[in-house]
Amino acid sequence: MLLVSILTGFIVFGKAIHALSRIGDKLWLDPMGRGLALRTVNSAHSAYACFLFSPLFFQRYSLESVSEQGCKTVRCKLAMKSILPLFRCLASIERNVAQCQIAVSNTHSDRVVIQFFCRHGITKTHNLRFQDSEALQAVFSSHLCPNVLRCSARLAAPLKPLLTSGEEITLSTTRLRVSLRNYCEEGKGEPTLPTMCTEMSLHPDEFDHFQIGADSDVTFCLKELRVTGFIFGDSIHPDMVLEAIVVLATLTDSGSIRPSQPAETLNGSTPR
Structure with a gap:
């Protein structure tokens, strides 16, 4: 099971999803000990992109081990069209949301639960069913x-x-x-x-x-290089621990x- 809380960096997290959506129509969530990886590949398999968010990026990063879960490590594949609308209007999110929490588990319902804790005590909860999948990884040396x-x-x-x-x-x-x-x-x-x-x-x-x-x-x-150009934007701060990898044919x-x-x-x- 994965549980992360994002206090001030959910705008960058949302921009990463936006960038990946311009490349592929599937989003792989790969929680690891060294961070949460967001990956995608285009339909022709000629472009692959990955954003790795270090545990230090999150206010809270909790990843149960395989032995603690009693099952295999969670690796899930989501339809991009299911998660992208949640981060559609980033300006509105920045104004209204105080915290974002993401929980992933395959022990019961195979769902990604994304919660936005908004101002004035309002909580918005989204349940996205995912497909259990092998981790997406580009092979290059x-x-x-x-x-x-x-x-x-x-x-x-x-x-x-x-x-x-x-x-x-x-x-x-x-x-x-x-x-x-x-x-x-x-x-x-x-x-x-x-x-x-x-x-x-x-x-x-x-x-x-x-x-x-x-x-x-x-x-x-x-095309794929342009859409990842957000990493040079004003939303990135020097203390954010974020790694981006783009592999192009x-x-x-x-x-x-x-x-x-x-x-x-x-x-x-x-x-x-």
């Missing part, structure tokens, strides 16, 4: 990737115009620079070739961590991948 870029949130501001236009973006990496470019189509009616709209280059010194093991060019969809031209180091250091492997 980030520690095996030859290229690793890490930057602070300040770098997001100059990139915003580039990330808010177009449907796809191409990320090119070398040991000397990182460039991002997007494309748009001009004209209507007859198909036209895409023309380059915007390109931005970044120097390695602008990153907190810059590791390039192989020159590469990959193209990925911007990419298009890659194998002929454009060139080793940045001597070939023997890559052990003949082709980065993906």
